[in-house]
Amino acid sequence: MSKMVEVDGIGWIRNISLNLKPPSLKDNTADIDRLIRGLRDRFQLNDIHLSISQMDRVAHTLRETGYSVNTILLEDRNRLQVLEVKPNQSPPEVYGMAVDLGTSQVAIRLVDLVARKVVGESSVRNPQLDHGSDILTRIHFATQEGGLEHLKDLIIDVLNNEFSRLAREHHIKKEDIYGVSVAGNTTMTHLFLGLNPYRICREPYIPVVNRPGLVKAEDLSLHINREGYVLVFPNVGSYVGGDIVAGILASNMYRKEEVSMFVDVGTNAEVVLGNKEWFVACAGAAGPALEGGVARMGMMAGPGVIDQVRIDPTTRRVEITTIEGKKPVGICGSGLIDLLAQLFLAGMIDVRGKYVPDMCGDRLINKGGVDHFIIVKAEDSKTGKDLTLSQIDIDVLLRSKAAMYTILTTISGTAGISFDDLDTFYIAGTFGSYIDPRSAITIGMIPDIPLERYTILGNSSLSGATMALLSARARDEMELIRDRITYIELNVNQEFMNLFSAARFIPHTDRRLFPSVKVCEL
């Protein structure tokens, strides 16, 4: 894999070649002072630093090379830190790691900072899942004796392992990695930094820090170059984290005149509305109806997981596709949305989501008094058991989709924006990567606007982290985005509950909101 990243401006970790005049009796400036003078002349900056522990080695390199060197620099506003000095002959090897710290999944990219391209990528399970799949359980674990330290060690270890693996795989040295950019939600950011997340979930919801800024990798026990730095995305507050800021950076919506909507559906769901002047944001976790809701809709994507479903409205034959074409093992969120939409369009469930026995035929079975629809029969599944969708599953799904639609309606209403006014509707997050907007519209989860206005971003947090790793300008912009976001506490009042109840139907009680959804009427 090797892909260019489109990003403006120059990097904040850079390779600069310097040819300095060697010392003489007439110019006996010390070696390190000579290097710093050369950089000062080049950058017109006074605040230039090199750590003491490097000085001897760097002085040696300067002398050996006749004062002709490559310097690897970190530019932090008006301050320049010299990370490394190497002979000019050797081709500059400067790498970085972009990290999306997800609650469930950690995604990493190895980026060549000279060629400005992604050279490797990996995604691993967040080992903290063993101590709570949701944020609240994990925060609770962190407040126990040694818990915070343990959670921190888990995430640092998994990053160090992945960094090593990626480096080995791509034949680069870990010392050639000089920067890491990290985007995660507020709790994950705290756990990564070893900061107590206790107050994030308690009124008045105050994190320890929102803008940790640049941190020395060594101080976090991340094994990259000894002088390397970690750029941590700023959080907006307890419920809107650096992953959302990174997502908005990746979406480009912060540069548009027109208003766009951004939805990140991961373990939680966060929604952001705005343009180049303002942003309002709210988080699903704030609404009790959504608590863990969207995340429960099926298993994580993986080989054999059903990601697409089609039902012929005439024959009512169920056709599925699985990831990597393997024998089916279960169904993921996007598959569930497809399934629900297809069941509805085939008349096999009604507007309330109840199974219609006459239409389902022998695919509908009753287990313990609850209707189950057989998606895949035991003989065709990898597990040797029927893969089914129960009436209860559907109810959970409908509650989740209703919550999502209600949140979208509420935030739009607060900002006085109609869905029709949206320039683009961005769907981000692991869950969102596989979603079929047509199906999501059909079940009334997302607004019924023209399909071409939907953009699937995939892991936008990782994309944003990659951009911020590559560009000093993106670094500045992430700060601007952060400052521009106003967090709206979702008020789960009677009005919200009324909207929520209306949205629990398929696609909605008010069919006029979904004119494109046409049910096959027999």
Next chain:
Amino acid sequence: MSKMVEVDGIGWIRNISLNLKPPSLKDNTADIDRLIRGLRDRFQLNDIHLSISQMDRVAHTLRETGYSVNTILLEDRNRLQVLEVKPNQSPPEVYGMAVDLGTSQVAIRLVDLVARKVVGESSVRNPQLDHGSDILTRIHFATQEGGLEHLKDLIIDVLNNEFSRLAREHHIKKEDIYGVSVAGNTTMTHLFLGLNPYRICREPYIPVVNRPGLVKAEDLSLHINREGYVLVFPNVGSYVGGDIVAGILASNMYRKEEVSMFVDVGTNAEVVLGNKEWFVACAGAAGPALEGGVARMGMMAGPGVIDQVRIDPTTRRVEITTIEGKKPVGICGSGLIDLLAQLFLAGMIDVRGKYVPDMCGDRLINKGGVDHFIIVKAEDSKTGKDLTLSQIDIDVLLRSKAAMYTILTTISGTAGISFDDLDTFYIAGTFGSYIDPRSAITIGMIPDIPLERYTILGNSSLSGATMALLSARARDEMELIRDRITYIELNVNQEFMNLFSAARFIPHTDRRLFPSVKVCEL
């Protein structure tokens, strides 16, 4: 001991009390961001930092105190580093250590940075003396396997020990020490920082670094507050170090219109001439005649060491005083100068420094063909042996004093300044602390100018280090002083040797240069 230090301006390590508005649902700024916002409003600075490892503890303190705290800050130009945050109630305890890293002796002051006064002082032998009493031997040792590390460890250990001892003695905690300022010659500064001094003594005489700036104490293994910093005085070059820059800072000559002369007589001798606009400097070590010369003139000051000598020109009775009035054990440099001057004034040595047997009487004995003058008889000395001064000792002394006077003459001549034009003649350094200018003039070591123009500074390197520890302005000025100094390589040519030969007489071949020296003619 408790003495105020006269120094301009505010400190760069400061204690600032902050009363922040506690968070609420309306203002949910994170704890650390809130602290930084408070400081930003107060200082109008954007570049404010707190290390990640402190954030949890600081957030806890903020919450516990209702956001009313004392902050201990390091101000580094436009950057502010938060070193510590404590409850507002506790009286601020903020201390620093000023260090003069001498080749032979290390002097340390414990400074109260709130009361702005020196509260303790100590002086210890530099343990590196075991690996060479002079700089060249020590540089040689450093280039051997493990030598540099060993020399560094020795100096760091002795500092840590003294810091502990001073802290204990004055009932302060080591964590309450936030800053250290260190002044030393270029080689000592390199050894302290663990930098290879090899090239300092080899053409074209290029140190590794001249301006190391601020270094984290932790990075040097100095045990003060974990967040504490070390300010290292900048060197001018291989032969003029931070100790001289500190001395000039302490002398105040850098603010005067008039030209002054500064002589630091320690293990080496450095001479600086200048005013508020320019400085020229040269170092005794550069002239082979002075190699280790001045330093060999007697033992270090200590109990029982003869520091003053008077000889009655009529009776030729020798009167001595010793340090602390103890039984005499030997003689130090200032005592030797006194002795030589008194012997000369009493006619017991001639203008060439040769003993005049008729005048010396039974105090002159011959050992192995060399004349020895008995200063203290065996029965009166602590050692039980005669304390003597041999003809060879006198010759060494005269070579040293001649070298000194020649250097002073040369540097003045280079700058076109006559001794009579000097506003002040500063004598600095351990050796210089006890010197009697009258005696030094008598033997022709220093110019024959009115005695009131002489100022004995004592350990001006330590005084300068103390000032720089206390004042941000002094920190800036030390940089200005450094940049203003032009180092002059002493050219030991025929002219120098002619001057040197003429200066080997007492007080000088040209008696008109020393009109005040009146010999008792019998």
